Amino acid sequence: MRRDQSRVDDSKTNIIFSTMIASVSIFIIWAIIYGFFEPHFLRALFLLLTVVITLFMHRSKYMTVDIILASIGALSFLYVLIEYEKIPWRTAFPTTLDVIFGIISIIMILEICRRTVGIALPIVAIIFLIYVFVGPYLPGILYHKGYSIQRLVALEYMGTEGIFGSITGVAVEIVFLFVILGAFLVETGAGEAIVKGATSLFGWTRGGPAKIAVFASAAFGTMSGSSAANVVTTGTFTIPMMKKLGFEPKFAGAVEAAASTGGLLMPPIMGAGAFVMAELLGIPYQQIAIAAVLPAILYFAAVLISVDNYSIKKGIKGLPRDQLPKIRDVLTSYFYLYMPIIALVYLIFTGYPVRDSAFYCILLTIAVSMLKKSSRLNFSKLINALKTGFINSLSVTAACACAGVVIGVVSLTGIGLKISSFLVTLSGGNIVLALIFVAILCAILGMGLPATAAYIVAAGVTAPALIQLELEPLVAHMFIFYWSNLASVTPPVAVTSYVAAGVAKAEPMATAIEGLKLVYAGYIVPFIFAFNNALLLKGNPVLIVITFVSALCAMYIISTLAIRVRKIYLTTPYLFSLVLLLFPNIKLNLVGLCMAAGIIVLQKVKLSGDGL
Incomplete structure (x- = not known):
C-alpha cells in the first residue's frame, strides 16, 4: 500500500513539475515575442x-x-x-x-x-x-x-560582454524558440512523417535504408539542433533496417553519424552556432542560411555517393517496393505535418525575422495538429512539448553562457587578437596554411566541446586572422562553423559516431573510422568555398553553376576513391581530374569536368563495380 501511495505521489509530483515548466516556457515565449x-x-x-x-x-x-x-x-x-x-x-x-x-x-x-x-x-x-x-x-x-x-x-x-552577452542572448531569445518548435513538431508526429517520406522516396533504391537515414537526418536537423539527438531519433529506426538489409553494424552507425552531423549544416536551422554567427557578424540570419545551401547539398551528396558505392561493393539492394509506403499515401496522410517546416523555410529565406518565424511556426504547428486525431495536441501533449522544449534548451543555454565567460576573457585580455596575429605570422601570410591551422584547431576543440561552443571559441581567436588574410567575414566564420561541426565525426573523439555505435551495437572506434571515410569529401567543402565564394551563392550565376557542378564531381571522385576504387589505372586519372576540379580557376574546372566525365563513363561501361 505504501509503495502504491509512493507511486501516486511521484506521479503527482511529475504532473506539478511538468505544469510548472510548461508555464515557465509560455511566460518566456511571451516575454521574448512582446519584448516586455x-x-x-x-x-x-x-x-x-x-x-x-x-x-x-x-x-x-x-x-x-x-x-x-x-x-x-x-x-x-x-x-x-x-x-x-x-x-x-x-x-x-x-x-x-x-x-x-x-x-x-x-x-x-x-x-x-x-x-x-x-x-x-x-x-x-x-x-x-x-x-x-x-x-x-x-x-x-x-x-x-x-x-x-x-x-x-x-x-x-x-x-553585456560575458555571461549576459550577445551569445547568451541568442540562446535565450532565438534558439529557445526553435527548440520549443522542434519539441512541438516531434509531439505531433512530424518526425515519423519525415522518416516515412524518406522511406517512400529512397527505400527501393540501392542501399535504400542507408539513404533513408541520410535524408531523414537532413530533414530532422530542422527540428533537433543536436547531431547526437538526430542519431537517437532517426537512428533507432534506420540503423536496424540497414543491418537487416546487410550493412555491417559499424557502417550503419557511421552512416547515421555522418548524416546526423550534416543535419546541423542544412538550412533553414543549422543549430545554435549559425544564429550566433549572425549575431557576431551583425547580419541577417537569412544571409547565412542562403550561403549554406550549396555546401550542405555537397556534404549530403558526398555521403549519399559513399553509401551508393558501398552498396555496389557489397551487392546490397533496396527494399521491395511492395513493402514501402507509396509517396502519394504519405503525402495524403502527412502533408499537413510538413506545412510548418515548409513555412519555416519560406519565412527564413524571404528574410522574415527568425524570432517571429519560429513563433508563427509554433502556432501553425498547433493549428495543423488539430486536423487529425492522431496528431492532435491535447492538454497533456501541449504540456509535454513545452516542458521538453525547455529541458532541451538547458544544455544550449549553459554552453552559450559558459562560452560567454571565455569570450569575456578574450575581450578583456586581447588574447584573441594576439593569437590571430601569431597565426598570420606562423602561416607566413599564406591563406592555405592559415586555413589548415584553423581547421586543426576547430577539430581539436570540437572533439571535447559542443559544436556551438567550439565555433564560438575558435571564431573568437582565429576569425580575425582569416579576415586579415583577406577572407570575407562570412566566409571565415562559415569555414570555422563547418569544421567545428565536422569534429563530432572526427576520430579519436568522434562523439556522434560513438553515440551511433551504441545504437548499432558496434565497436565505437571502428564506427568512427567508417564515419571518417564517409565524410572525407565533406572536409574539402569548406576549403572549396573559402577559395571560391560562388559556392556561397555569391557572384555570377553561370560561375555559381560551374563551381557547384565541379565541386559535386569532386565529391563523387573523393567518395568513390574512399569506398570503392582501388585500381591504379583509375585512381591516377581520378586524382588528376580532382586537382583540376578543386583548383580555383574556371577554365581548369571545365577541363577537370570533361576528364572526370570520361573516366566515369569508362568506369560504368567497361568495368564491373566489384572489380574496382
Whole structure:
C-alpha cells in the first residue's frame, strides 16, 4: 500500500513539475515575442531558471548540496534582477556584493555546464579565467598586464560582454524558440512523417535504408539542433533496417553519424552556432542560411555517393517496393505535418525575422495538429512539448553562457587578437596554411566541446586572422562553423559516431573510422568555398553553376576513391581530374569536368563495380 501511495505521489509530483515548466516556457515565449523585459533582465531571468531547473534535473549524489547550490545560484541572478538598472553604473567600482554574487554566478554557470554538456567546456573556461591572473607572468604573446577580480567580475557579470552577452542572448531569445518548435513538431508526429517520406522516396533504391537515414537526418536537423539527438531519433529506426538489409553494424552507425552531423549544416536551422554567427557578424540570419545551401547539398551528396558505392561493393539492394509506403499515401496522410517546416523555410529565406518565424511556426504547428486525431495536441501533449522544449534548451543555454565567460576573457585580455596575429605570422601570410591551422584547431576543440561552443571559441581567436588574410567575414566564420561541426565525426573523439555505435551495437572506434571515410569529401567543402565564394551563392550565376557542378564531381571522385576504387589505372586519372576540379580557376574546372566525365563513363561501361 505504501509503495502504491509512493507511486501516486511521484506521479503527482511529475504532473506539478511538468505544469510548472510548461508555464515557465509560455511566460518566456511571451516575454521574448512582446519584448516586455530589457535584454539584460531577460537573460538574467532565464539563467536563474536554467540554474535551478538544471540542478533539479541533473542531480548529484547529495540533494542537500543541490539545494544549497540552487539557492545561492538563484540568489546571484536574482540580485541582477533587483539591481539591473543600477549595476551598469557601478562597473568601474563594483561593490563587495557585486563581486561576491559575480563570482557565485560564474561558478554556477561552470557547474550547470558541467552537468549538461560535460567537463571539457568548463575546463576551457577555467583555463581562460586563470589566464586573467597569471598573464603578467607568461612570456610572448600570452603576456598581459594583469587584471583584478573586480575588473573581471565587472566584465563577466555586470556588463553585456560575458555571461549576459550577445551569445547568451541568442540562446535565450532565438534558439529557445526553435527548440520549443522542434519539441512541438516531434509531439505531433512530424518526425515519423519525415522518416516515412524518406522511406517512400529512397527505400527501393540501392542501399535504400542507408539513404533513408541520410535524408531523414537532413530533414530532422530542422527540428533537433543536436547531431547526437538526430542519431537517437532517426537512428533507432534506420540503423536496424540497414543491418537487416546487410550493412555491417559499424557502417550503419557511421552512416547515421555522418548524416546526423550534416543535419546541423542544412538550412533553414543549422543549430545554435549559425544564429550566433549572425549575431557576431551583425547580419541577417537569412544571409547565412542562403550561403549554406550549396555546401550542405555537397556534404549530403558526398555521403549519399559513399553509401551508393558501398552498396555496389557489397551487392546490397533496396527494399521491395511492395513493402514501402507509396509517396502519394504519405503525402495524403502527412502533408499537413510538413506545412510548418515548409513555412519555416519560406519565412527564413524571404528574410522574415527568425524570432517571429519560429513563433508563427509554433502556432501553425498547433493549428495543423488539430486536423487529425492522431496528431492532435491535447492538454497533456501541449504540456509535454513545452516542458521538453525547455529541458532541451538547458544544455544550449549553459554552453552559450559558459562560452560567454571565455569570450569575456578574450575581450578583456586581447588574447584573441594576439593569437590571430601569431597565426598570420606562423602561416607566413599564406591563406592555405592559415586555413589548415584553423581547421586543426576547430577539430581539436570540437572533439571535447559542443559544436556551438567550439565555433564560438575558435571564431573568437582565429576569425580575425582569416579576415586579415583577406577572407570575407562570412566566409571565415562559415569555414570555422563547418569544421567545428565536422569534429563530432572526427576520430579519436568522434562523439556522434560513438553515440551511433551504441545504437548499432558496434565497436565505437571502428564506427568512427567508417564515419571518417564517409565524410572525407565533406572536409574539402569548406576549403572549396573559402577559395571560391560562388559556392556561397555569391557572384555570377553561370560561375555559381560551374563551381557547384565541379565541386559535386569532386565529391563523387573523393567518395568513390574512399569506398570503392582501388585500381591504379583509375585512381591516377581520378586524382588528376580532382586537382583540376578543386583548383580555383574556371577554365581548369571545365577541363577537370570533361576528364572526370570520361573516366566515369569508362568506369560504368567497361568495368564491373566489384572489380574496382
